[in-house]
Every structure is written in structure tokens, then in C-alpha cells.
Amino acid sequence: MPEPSRKPSGFANLVLHLHPKLVPAAALPLPLTFGLGGASAVLFLVLAVTGALLLVVYGPSPERAHGTVARLVDEIPFGALVRNAHHWAANGLVLVCGLHLLRVFYRGGHLPPRKGNWFVGVALLLLVVGCAFTGYLLPWDQLAFWAVTIATGMLEYVPLAGDVLLRAARGGAEVGPATLARFFVLHVAILPVALLLLLAFHFWLVRKVGGVILPAGAGDRAAPRGPLVPTSPDLTQREGAAALVVLAAVMLLAALWNAPLLAQANPGLSPNPAKAPWYFMGLQELLVHLHPASGAVAAPLLGLGMLLALPALSGAEPPTGRWFGSPRGARHALVAALLAAALTFAAVLANEPLRRGKPWLPALPPAVRNGVLPLAVLALVLGLVSWLSRRRGGTRQEAVQAAFTFALASFAVLTLVGVFLRGPGMALVLP
Amino acid sequence: MTAPPAIEPAAPARRDFLGKLGTGLGILAAAELLAVVVAYLAPGKGGAGRGAGLVVAGPVGEFTPASVRAFPGGQFYLVRLADGGFLALSSRCTHLGCTVPWNEEQRTFPCPCHASTFDEKGDVLSPPATRALDLFPVVIEGGIVKVDTSRRISRARFEPGQVVHL
Ligand code: HEM
Ligand code: FES
Numbered sequence: 001m002p003e004p005s006r007k008p009s010g011f012a013n014l015v016l017h018l019h020p021k022l023v024p025a026a027a028l029p030l031p032l033t034f035g036l037g038g039a040s041a042v043l044f045l046v047l048a049v050t051g052a053l054l055l056v057v058y059g060p061s062p063e064r065a066h067g068t069v070a071r072l073v074d075e076i077p078f079g080a081l082v083r084n085a086h087h088w089a090a091n092g093l094v095l096v097c098g099l100h101l102l103r104v105f106y107r108g109g110h111l112p113p114r115k116g117n118w119f120v121g122v123a124l125l126l127l128v129v130g131c132a133f134t135g136y137l138l139p140w141d142q143l144a145f146w147a148v149t150i151a152t153g154m155l156e157y158v159p160l161a162g163d164v165l166l167r168a169a170r171g172g173a174e175v176g177p178a179t180l181a182r183f184f185v186l187h188v189a190i191l192p193v194a195l196l197l198l199l200a201f202h203f204w205l206v207r208k209v210g211g212v213i214l215p216a217g218a219g220d221r222a223a224p225r226g227p228l229v230p231t232s233p234d235l236t237q238r239e240g241a242a243a244l245v246v247l248a249a250v251m252l253l254a255a256l257w258n259a260p261l262l263a264q265a266n267p268g269l270s271p272n273p274a275k276a277p278w279y280f281m282g283l284q285e286l287l288v289h290l291h292p293a294s295g296a297v298a299a300p301l302l303g304l305g306m307l308l309a310l311p312a313l314s315g316a317e318p319p320t321g322r323w324f325g326s327p328r329g330a331r332h333a334l335v336a337a338l339l340a341a342a343l344t345f346a347a348v349l350a351n352e353p354l355r356r357g358k359p360w361l362p363a364l365p366p367a368v369r370n371g372v373l374p375l376a377v378l379a380l381v382l383g384l385v386s387w388l389s390r391r392r393g394g395t396r397q398e399a400v401q402a403a404f405t406f407a408l409a410s411f412a413v414l415t416l417v418g419v420f421l422r423g424p425g426m427a428l429v430l431p
Numbered sequence: 432m433t434a435p436p437a438i439e440p441a442a443p444a445r446r447d448f449l450g451k452l453g454t455g456l457g458i459l460a461a462a463e464l465l466a467v468v469v470a471y472l473a474p475g476k477g478g479a480g481r482g483a484g485l486v487v488a489g490p491v492g493e494f495t496p497a498s499v500r501a502f503p504g505g506q507f508y509l510v511r512l513a514d515g516g517f518l519a520l521s522s523r524c525t526h527l528g529c530t531v532p533w534n535e536e537q538r539t540f541p542c543p544c545h546a547s548t549f550d551e552k553g554d555v556l557s558p559p560a561t562r563a564l565d566l567f568p569v570v571i572e573g574g575i576v577k578v579d580t581s582r583r584i585s586r587a588r589f590e591p592g593q594v595v596h597l
Contacts, residue, residue, distance in 0.1 A: 146529060150544055153527035168473035174528075182472070268503040268522070270529040272543035288545045292526060292559055355546075356557050370558060426546035 018203055022228040023235050026214050033212055035242045036100035040128075042246045043093040044195070047131075050086040051188065058138065060184040062177050065140035066264040073261060080258060087259030089250050090132050094279050097128045105310065105404070106333075108319025108397065109213045115311040117205040120198060122307050127195045129279060134187035136277055137180060145265035146274040148183070149175050150284070154296035174267070215321040272424050281418030282411045288426055289351050294371030302375070303407075310404060315396040329398035332389045336402040339385070340409035348417055352428055382406060488519075488576040491597065499533050499551060505580045507567050508533060508540075510551055516594035519578040520553045521565035525585075531564070540564065552589040563588050569595040 026032075057076060059068040072079035101121060104110055110118035137148045152175065155165040171178025206212065214225060229235075262271070276284045287295040324330035354360065361369050385406045386399035394402065423429030486505040494500065494511040501508055501522070510518040520540075522530050529544035539556060540549040548556040553564035566584040570577045586593065 146544070150527045150529065156527075164469060164473050168469050171472065172474060178474075268506060268530060270531075270543050272532070274529055274544045284545065287527070287559060290559065292561065295559065296527070366558065366561060425541050425543060 018207070019231045019235060020207065020211070021231055023211060023231050024214060024225040024227070025229045025234075026226045027211055028229070028234060028238060030238075032214070033103055034099075035239075036096055036103050037206075038239055038242055039246045040093060040097050040100055041199070042243045043089045043096060043250070044199070046089040046247065046250055047086060047093065048192070050082050050089065051192075053082045054086055055188060060138070060180060062140055062180055062265070065138060065180065069139045069141075069261060073258075081254055084254035084257070084259050085250055088253040088257075090135060091278075092246075092250060092253075093128055094132050097125055098279075101125060102408075106324050106401070107213055107321055108325065110311050111314055111319045111397070112311070112316075113209045114205075114213065117202060117209075118311055119308065120202050120205060122304075124195065124198055124202060126304075127191055127198065131187060131191045131195065132279070133277070134183040134191065137183045138187065139261055140180065140265050141260075141262040142265055142269075142271050143260060143262045145175060145267070146270050147276045147280075148179065150274070150276060151280065152179070154287075154292070157292045157296045159293075159297075213319065213321045273422055273426050275418070275422070278415065278419055282415035285348070285414040285418035285422070289348070289355065289370070290374060291367045291369075291371035293367050294375055298371070298375060303411075306404070306407065310400065313400045315400075317395065317397060319397065324401065325395065325398050328393060329395070329401055332392070332394050332398055332402040333405040336385050336389075336406040337409040340406040341413050343381075344410040344413040345417070348414070349428075378407075378410075484579075484581055486578045486580055488578055491571065491574050491576055494576070499535075501533060502578070505567075505578060506530070507578060507580060509569075509576065509578065510553075512552070512594060514594075516596045517569045517571070517576060518552065518594055519567040519569045520549075521567060521583060523565065524549075524560060525555075525562040525564060526560040554589045562586065566593060571595065571597060 054072070057068055057072045057079065059065060069083070072083055104114075104118065104121065133148075133151065137144045152166060152169045155169055156162045158165055167173065169179070169182070170176070171182055210225070275281060283295075283300065286299055289295070290299065320326065324333050359366070359369065361373075364373070382403040386403040389399040389402040390396070417428075420431040421428050486502060486507075488494075488500075488502065488509050494509065494517070496511050496515050497513040499508050499510050503522075506522050508520045508522055510520055512518065522540075524531050524542040524544065524547060526542065526545055526547050529542050531540040531542045531547075531549065534541055538551055540551075540553075542548070542560070545559050547558060547560035549560070549564050550556050553566070555561070555563060563586055566586060568579045568582055568584065570579065
């Protein structure tokens, strides 16, 4: 290997702002991260480019929005392709970003010294979902209008400030022109810029701790991270290839499946069933079962709180950097996931006749009976799951991991039920 | 030790105080900024929303007892109860705001969004909704039924006093 030249090429120079000159060979294999963070970054770039193209045609007012989107799809050359690419990249980003979070968590990347970056990551996730959801309103079709009516309606149940928050989000009592103006500014300016700034910070923090988490025992005492290889070309070629795969996947989806565009928004008629975008369907399903104060306010905040609390809950032991900590950790997580799936599905089925019939425990107020009580039971079950994991030899990290997996699998089942098993009137139907 | 030692003893308490003061003022400034932004974004309640105004529903005789008629433009249902009294029910679900349809067979308003159902008086039959459908004031003048859609009345449940008789 010749001495790297003093003046790197223009490309390498650019790349070396993100990466160090040398990286551990152990950081290269795909299963280490599955390149999910990088894929998120590529999708973000695709969104920026296609978004700029959409902006040239789109008119951000209730009178024009639906018409300009329809014209884009019907008349403008490649308009449908651009719109589809933006749609699929946006949904892909929510999905890939969520998977990235799971990769980080199940390898212990959320623990010190990477704890700070985990919090940055949670903020990134909120921004990504915020971008996706504000974009959802822009076509001003029936899908958009009702999803945003429901989601902003949730603010009303925030104690004390509910009314003012609702009007701040909508710009009035109801979803209308002021709502579209707000969401447009958030979607094309505030949220993407915030995302970009935070991403720069995110990347810098990854580099500052010396790169992604590696399985313990990659190297020896002298070089704890194992042998090093030059970033360019060893890492950059892999990243380039992965970026092309992501791009190809987005374009393929865009060529094959159109982004939906329903009839223009009609405040007098809700579609039946009126469903939220898939990443909110778990929450919508929860809202069917829980009192709104719990379903719309407490449950989302508790979920967010749990994500933020994960590093602190997991204790001070350094992570192993292996998937699920150890094979035992993986076993416990799997059992927790299966248990959660079965229990959640059974609870959904059992509640179907219950919630239509006479209230059980009629002495309790509905906010307790249908809200506080179910959430308390869930908390109890999560405690039980981690206690069981400890009893069967799990480390503290593995016990927390089992409980988190339980909550996650439960949410996943709610999402699947909402997406596939809810028909007209939100009744349970076969897919 | 070249630093002037005389300053050291007094500093920690003062620095501590100034630090706390700075943090406190910072939090105060951030809270003010937040309040300003929310106030800017949340306009006053001034009632002239969508569909504001007086809607003329029609002569009393057009509405048979125990019937429900939709007024999509005004976003309400005019209900004539079996005893001949009138109620104007907002069609907006009190859970999260979807528009409820009327199901003539089951004589309920089933919400398509999270499956709340309401009866013809607007009372909640099944959750997650927690309040009965809102009302609009009904006025009967010279045998003509009019509904004031600019005044939305929220209520916990149906009470006989809400019904407007001839
Ligand atoms: C737009 C969204 C995001 C982008 C573009 C992004 C990008 C990246 C990239 C490129 C890496 C380097 C390792 C890899 O490729 O996997 C990384 C690492 C990391 N990410 Fe993200 N990320 C995003 C969102 C998130 C979220 C939602 C979380 C978690 C809440 C998160 C937490 C972390 C942490 C803790 C690391 C360091 C993990 C390690 O070193 O093993 N990120 N991110
Ligand atoms: S909006 Fe009607 S049940 Fe949720």
C-alpha cells in the first residue's frame, strides 16, 4: 500500500469531512449496521431533490393544491414519477429510520459513550415523522384532510393548554386554509432545515466517539478496534454501491406504484373507514380502545419517554456490541415479542364486543376504566417481563431490552390490525 | 500558584448565584418566546368559522316526527324527535372531529374513524367519544325552522331542556 498522497483527490477530500482517513476493517461488513443510517441519509437527499421539483408546480392553498397535484400527475412529463419517488422515499425514510433506531438499540449503540447521539437520534425520528405527516396534508385530498383533522384533534385532550394548542396547530377551530399554510411552511422550510442541522450534528457525534459500535473482541490489546483500512476506497465504494441500491429501489417503486390521490378534501364527508398513514395506524388503533386522554396524550408521551429513558434504564455496564447483547438476550427478546403479539391480538379481539356492550366496572369513571387502568396493566406487564428476564439470568440490559421488545411488538400488532383488519366503521374484518 | 488567590474565596457563591440567575432568565426568555409564538399562531376564538350563519331549514311540517335530515352545507343534522321536538346536532364527532353519517336502519350515528356511535339525541352509545354531539341553537319563527350554525354548544349528555318545541 503506497503512502496516501499528501493531497487527496477532490472526492476523497469531500468524503474525509464525514469519515476519518482510516476505518476499522471490522466496521465494513454489511450486517454490522445494514447501512440503515446511510440509507436514511440517501433517502433524505432524494426527498430534497424531488421535493424541489414538486415545489415548482404545487400551489399551497386549498383552492389550488388538489388541482396542481392532479395536473402534475396527469399532464406534466414525468410529473407522476417525481411525485411517486417523493412519496416512496418519504415512506421509506420513516421505515428505514425506524429500523436504524432498532439496529442501534439491539446492538447497544444507545449506551455510553453514544448516549448523547441516541437523544439526537430520537429528535431526528420526530423530525422525520413530522416531515412525513406535514407533507401528507399538502395534496388536500380526502385522505389528507381527515388524517390531519384526527391528528390535530388529539391536541384538544392535552390538559389545560389543549384548546390553544389545537387552534395554534390548525390556525383556527377547524382544518382550513390556515392549517395548510402552517403545514406547508413546516414541511418545506422549518422541519427539513432543522433535520439537516441535526443530521450534521448526528454525523459529527458518530465520528467523535470513533465510529459505529463494534462487537467486543474485534481487535487485541494494542489495537482494540482491529486492523485499519483506508476509508477511500474500502468504505466509500461500499457506501456508493449501497446508495445506488437505495436509489434504484425508490425509482422501481415509483415506476410500479402510484402515490394515492383521492377526491378533493370535503369537510362534510369522512371516508369510511378514515385511516391515518401507516406509521400512525398503531396509534389510531389504540384510540379505538382507550379513553382519548390516555390514547391521544398519555400513551404517545409515555412511548417517547420510554425511548428517552432506555439508556438510563439499561445501567452502566458497557455494551457487548453484539446483536441483542448475547444469544440469551436474543432468546428473551424473542419470547417477549411472541408473548406481546399473542396478548395484544387477544386483547383487541376481546375488547371488540366489550366496548360496544355495557361498561364493565361501571363505578369507575371512563377516563380511569378505559385509560389509566389499561396503561397501568401494561406497565405492570413490562415490569414483569423484565423481572422474568432477570430471573432467568438476563443482564440488566437484556431485561430492559425484553421489556422494550414487548412494547414494540405490541405496537407492531396494533399497527398491523389497524392497517389490515379494520374495515368500514372500523369494524374488524378479514383482509 | 501564580493566580491571585484573593479572588478565589468569594467567587464560588457569586458565580453560583450568577449562573443560576442566568439559567433562570434563559428559561424565562424561552417560555416568553414560546408563549408569543403560540399566541401568534392561535388566532382568537371569533366565531365566524366555516358554515357560519343562520341556515333556513324549512317549514315545520316538512319534518315528520322521529326523522333525521342531513344539512351537509351547515354540517348539522336536524332531528325531529318522536314527541315533535327539534334538535340540531353538529355532524362533527366529539372524539377527534370526523364527520358522522346517519345510519337509518340502526338509527345511530356511527363514526368512521374510531367507531364511536351516537343515538338520535346525540348521546354516546359506545366510546371512545366522551361527550354527546354538539348542538346548534334552533329557532322556530312563523312555522319556519332555522338553525344558527355560528353558535356551537358543547354538552356532556342529552337533557330534555335542550329540545326546542313549537
Ligand atoms: C434522518 C434520520 C437519520 C439518519 C440519516 C441517520 C444516519 C446515521 C448514520 C449514517 C449513522 C452511522 C451508522 C449507520 O450507518 O448505521 C448513524 C448512527 C447512529 N444513529 Fe442515526 N440516523 C438517523 C436517525 C436516527 C434515529 C431515529 C436514532 C435513534 C433514536 C439514531 C441513533 C443513532 C445512534 C445512537 C448512532 C450511533 C450508533 C453506532 O455508532 O452504532 N439515528 N446514524
Ligand atoms: S373521530 Fe369519531 S370516533 Fe374518533
